[in-house]
Amino acid sequence: MDAFFNPRSIAVIGASNKPFNLGATICEYLTFLNYDAKIYAINRKGEDVKGCKGYRSLLEIPHDVDLAIILTPAPAVPDVMEECGKKGIQAVIIETAGFTEEGEYGRKLQQQVNEIARQYNIRFIGPNCLGTLNAHNRFCCFFGARPGEYDGVFERPGDISYVIQSGGVGVLIMDSLRSDIVNVNKMMSIGNKEDIDEADCIDYFNTDGTKVIGMYLESIKNGKRFLEAAKRSSIPILVYKVGRTSEGAKAAMSHTAGMANNDTIFDAACRQVGIIRCKAISELHSMPKIFTTMPLLKGKRIAIFTNSGAFGGITSDLLVEAGFEIPTLSGELQQRISQCGKLYNVSNPIDLGPTLSLQTFIDIFTNLLSSDEIDGICAVPNVWQQVVIDGILELMKLCKEYDKPAGIYIPNAVDRILKVRTAYSIPSFESPEEAVRALQISYQYYCASRKKSFTQSKTSAVI
């Protein structure tokens, strides 16, 4: 898989100087990114494109080629694949559309491509895809990308990797992460996934430093392989799947030729292997931060911390509806918390009122996190003074120290949340619903991974 994300030499087949040429946008973008590799443009005239040396055929290139990116019209793809084989290229990305998603003729073309790939031992991504991106080494072969467009992604490489069956969703995610505190490691759009599929991606992202996998899927190529890979995975996998309804499945099918999968079966299978299903498309970019910035939630008992009485009630409802408990703190713990400052409520929710002392924040958090009465915190403090931000920063440290998480929401307008979040690296969610959902997901993953390791250790014991 490394050739798809870290190629030392690249051929873009179909890159020319014609107006609106998509191959040329890849040459231009890689040059703009200063990606450190040899880049060749293959076109009929053999002309250079955007500073990349031009050839009429792959076979004319006097050096080895690690990765071929194909953007020629679909009918030309089998011949190009044949050339790739002859040139000894083992990694190909077919970005061209017009295969199985467009009927019988496309299906036959696809069969030819698959046979040639088998014959030459070529692994390929696509067809009908956007390509791959590696934020760490500034590699991106998304067609149509305009210089400057995704600068943020490369300026702040991170540790979430995405598999997305849609360019539109990929762009939405990259655009949204601009104002969040976790960032992209790798991203790949696998299109019709005739060869490389979701299962390959899960296995690979378990080896490259990825901490959370996000997947937008319109279909599952091979259910069994997918679930087995998910079972092997030692990092969380978040999946948003389209086609939960037959109407959605129909719309997805016309998009990337996916077969409708029965959603109830898929859901049960996900539960079994610990895959987390996203309830909203935004969860793909909003939820990873509960894993990358906080310890896992290892129990159901939550303490609510707020400085706005209303949000104590709002989050109480949401937590209980999500299956959590909000235990009334013991008399002893309540008394210790009362001594932290002049508070409105100490039984749970803890309502701080207009308290302004940083030490009060620290003392409350320490008392809560060190007690064996609660497993995590839902923190909903209105940020109207710097001291509240300082308090949240202390909370983050204490969460690590006591190995318990906090789901944080700042009840201000969303543009202010984004500003505070990025300026102070505070993992604030954008609604109380999201903060509660993050705790739910964290606990769900904890339970699934315990079950997994239990099953594994049992198996090895038997062996």
Added chain:
Amino acid sequence: MDAFFNPRSIAVIGASNKPFNLGATICEYLTFLNYDAKIYAINRKGEDVKGCKGYRSLLEIPHDVDLAIILTPAPAVPDVMEECGKKGIQAVIIETAGFTEEGEYGRKLQQQVNEIARQYNIRFIGPNCLGTLNAHNRFCCFFGARPGEYDGVFERPGDISYVIQSGGVGVLIMDSLRSDIVNVNKMMSIGNKEDIDEADCIDYFNTDGTKVIGMYLESIKNGKRFLEAAKRSSIPILVYKVGRTSEGAKAAMSHTAGMANNDTIFDAACRQVGIIRCKAISELHSMPKIFTTMPLLKGKRIAIFTNSGAFGGITSDLLVEAGFEIPTLSGELQQRISQCGKLYNVSNPIDLGPTLSLQTFIDIFTNLLSSDEIDGICAVPNVWQQVVIDGILELMKLCKEYDKPAGIYIPNAVDRILKVRTAYSIPSFESPEEAVRALQISYQYYCASRKKSFTQSKTSAVI
């Protein structure tokens, strides 16, 4: 009620020059707003406060007083009410806390206050509340407001009115509307609502140009009065209610002394009188725009319009899950839409692909909205070129012309949505889930109001 929102003379009782005095913040804020009225400060020394003439007692004021705002400690409130009565003041806002929400002593104080009010025919808001705000005439008696803080609210007065049982939620709403295209008419925080309650508010907001009412409630004072007022209402009422779970109810009770109400009964009652229950606190500020910018949705058949195949599938799932139909368009209509331009999909979802002609947008929308095959549009266009924005602006005009709504979502990061939304006054929601929910709410309100007018006409026929 007019005295609470448009007083010609105001007395702030408890406003002094002591540090952190909350009454003084009201004097300061009203002066900052240039609110056109006489404002008096009542304190022990009779000193002027922030430019407002000071007196030792209400009875010393040589003019009539329309509205008294009380911020003295709770034990002093009965005496102040007595003075209000003697001065002939008929509208009082008691912002002071420390009554029924704080136990037996507070309950007794409250009884005294209620008796005095009855005796002198005083109507009052509170206690334990933030006060009232009128964006149109620049009146606001929220304690603690800092000059400049809510400038946006007064710069762009609008037609949504809010009843909020929490300052924190009120601030969140005002802060969020800054980046939205509908704005506040009036806002009131009614606290423990010992006199003026939700029902009074609904009746009043039906007379003052309000187009949508938003309510954040922790309890219902008098269920029967509330439901009757809602039944009378000829404008939509959105309600977010805390206390759906017993934990939430407990938290709310410690906040504003509300009694837990059985949520299942409340829910059924809301359905019966056409109240729309918000599923998330953000719906209080996000949903009104479907009513203020779009015609009501009068049927279940939705056409999806997108330029990103993925969002065709995503919204298909969401619409079907919300109870809508996505009819396959008739052959004839599909053919007419095909003639609008080079499109990816014309059966529904309509997938525009990368089309860039404004006329194509206009032709598709006209064909869809003028047909009797669909009742509304779910429009999810990625805004990557100015022409897409121009297309949405045309859609808005055509929706009015054909009396059918569009639920709009722009699949870009939320900060970009806010920018496009305010710059072009496009009613874009912040997620596909929200856009679909808005259509659901619009249809729900349409059905409820049809039922209402049917019941009413039936009743009058019998009479």
